[in-house]
Amino acid sequence: MSEPTGVIHDIGYQRYTGLRLGRRHVFGALYLHGVRTAFGLGRSAKAKIFPWLVVGIVIMVAAAVTAISSQIGESIMTYAQFADAMSWLVIFFVAVAAPELVSRDLRSGVLPLYFSRPLPHADYPLAKLLALVTALWLLLGAPQLVMFLGGAFTADGMRAVWDEVLDLLPGLLYAGLWAVVFAAVGLLVASLTGKRAFAAGGIVAVFLMTTPIVGVLSILPSQTANQLAGLASPSTLVQGIGVWTMRDQLITSPEAAGPDIGAFGPAYALAAVALVAACVALLLARYRKVAAR
Template sequence: MSDAGVIHDIGYQRYEGPRLGRAAVFGAIYQHGLRAAFGLGRSAKAKIFPWLVAGIVLLVAVINAAVKAQANVILFDYFSFDDTMSWLVIFFVAIVAPELVSRDMRSGVLPLYFSRPLRAFDYIGAKFAALATAVFLLLGVPQLIMFLGGAFTTKKGASGVWNEFLDLLPGWGYSVLWALLFASISLLVASITGKRAFAAGGIVAVFLMTAPVVGVLSILPSTTAQHLAGLASPMSLLTGVQSWLRGKNDLGLDIGEFGVIYGIEFFCLVAACLLLLLARYRKVASL
């Protein structure tokens, strides 16, 4: 038997196609994340919860549109619809956010991701954009149904449709605020652990455990403390931002003259969550 080695030509060829780069990777992660948020391309079990939540939210919107058309009674306007659906949004992000980031951590694929032309900023940006889009669709599509119901049943003709549309746009804007805040907080909490059950419980705890703090602060004798109480919880923070932007103090939260503070905290909270996420994944990428 000869000890000489033999080189076999098994047909390997160099890739000669286009190099798509970081933008294409970002788009692929975003698309995969958005599909995963609603269980698309996965088993039937993965679709149950997100589509159950989406179905309930859509049903509420249909009922609201039907009641408005038949009895001319508005159960929810576009703003109060988001506030009413807050608990469902919490459970939605508690299930979806761990699916987007905790699974990658648990399976150990992050070093493989970052070995390619992909930066931590791209990864975080794509995941954040995917979850924020999912939350906006969860709220924005039912609002569109409410608009269509109001537009087709209005008795004021084109002017009534236009007025309904002008009501829808700020409602969509409010839904964007919900999407940005809930996506940033839930992804940050989910990035702490690779165990999805722990991540989901942590997300629910962050949103629910801060609510009693608002109640305690709102009964303090200090008027300033009462006006700033809403800063202690993400949900009341959004209500405070709405009160400030709409100039209304009849939304169950009196913010006094501190509306600007609510707006600043909203921006800083979203930015802080994203910066902490970036620091978290830059550390992973450097390993």
Template sequence: MSETGVIHDIGYQRYSGPRLGRVAMQRALFVHGLRAAFGLGRSAKAKIFPWLVAGIMLLVAVIAAAVRSITGEMFFSYVQYADQMSLLIVFFAAIVAPQLVSRDLRAGVLPLYFSRPLRAADYVIAKFAAMTAAIWLLLGVPQFIMFLGAAFTTRTGVSGVFDELWDLLPGWAYNLLWAVMFAGLSLLIASLTGKQAFAAGGIVAVFMMTVPVVGVLASLPSTTANSLSGLASPAFLIGGVGEWLTERESQLDVGVGEFGPIYGIEAACLVAACLLLLLARYRKVASL
């Protein structure tokens, strides 16, 4: 009895459409990362923590807007809003960063990503942009609610609305500083492990354990040490840059004084170092 082979036509066809290239890949990773940051397109469990943080921040903004419309007094300015919400930003970063990068490590999809024309730099830029946008929206949307509350209750007409807008824009710019700093640090920490719990714990530890260092340095008798103490903590570092740029009230007892440029330089170097280390990390993964 002779054996015969049969070729079955299962309808496979080669892709003949347009090749969109690396920019489209970056855009797709960015959109997917931004959606993942708020649990969109995922299970209800994935939505609980990011939306809980966002809900608390929105509630604070609504209360602040309501109190201002009734009494005319502000709890805090748009720029101060980010400083007041710093603890919630830490928890949000600890929730979101592992979702963006640790899951890819655990699932082993990075070799698949890098088998395409996607480069390590493209991956890092897309994830960093998604994380930055998520944190900026977390702060910017509540501030916009505060703005609407003030704009609709102003007693000076159109000029009052524009005055309020000019107060809002520096707040949005300050948000960007928070976003890039927290995005760079949290993604770098999360990229070191595929276990989301370890990544989240590491992010919280880095941000929270540096705060007592600031307290110790601020308690020294040296005015210089007091002014430079904020350099030891990312949150105080951002606050110092904000104080230097806007000349507002300091979180430190004696303020940053003449050391404002040092705060700015350290902030820029820290973000750049995080991006370079992330790039080195994923170039190593891509070469495996």
């Protein structure tokens, strides 16, 4: 009886001989893909509907503010006030974008493929966080540029244009503060589940259900409790920092009084730093656990 023999078939597989770009390029690819994902780019038309609906709304509001201001000859809303006014839309944008960035990967089980290569476990969540921060900053910053262009074209002389620039810069920084705080909280919540609906609901709950707590604390008989009430919600926390650092931009009339923070402005800033640091630390711990599986 003859011995069984094996046959090797050449089906064309070849080893990769191209340039290996390394960790920096992997991080950059994750970041760029994350920014595109937040706006639904490179995905189906259905995935683009909500992000671009939000973008369209904020751009239209900015255009309307610019048109009205040019007609009456004075500003009806500062750049910082625009960020405050659009914050509720940012909440829903985060609730949709954050699960798209991380929950899909958790559910589909592709993370072991990411971590099978020499990719540090911290790079994945940090790239996703930076992508979400960028997307939120663009969401609030691009309409402010629309307002700036309208103000610059109707300004009387270069001095007025320069004054407009000086008003714009704090507004862009304030938009960055909104982006960092909301992205850190939203991405942490989204990373806890692979189900996008649960992640979106959890994000909305964290932002909206903390608002009544602020309301309860703000009516207590203690003035100190009233002034520290804003620490209980991410939204009022950011607004408190804005009132402390750019009061002239946010409080332009008695109707736009803003939260009463008293002399606790530094406490609001420290609380924001602690909140973001805690969210990032928990996010890194979460993915350290995922990578260890």
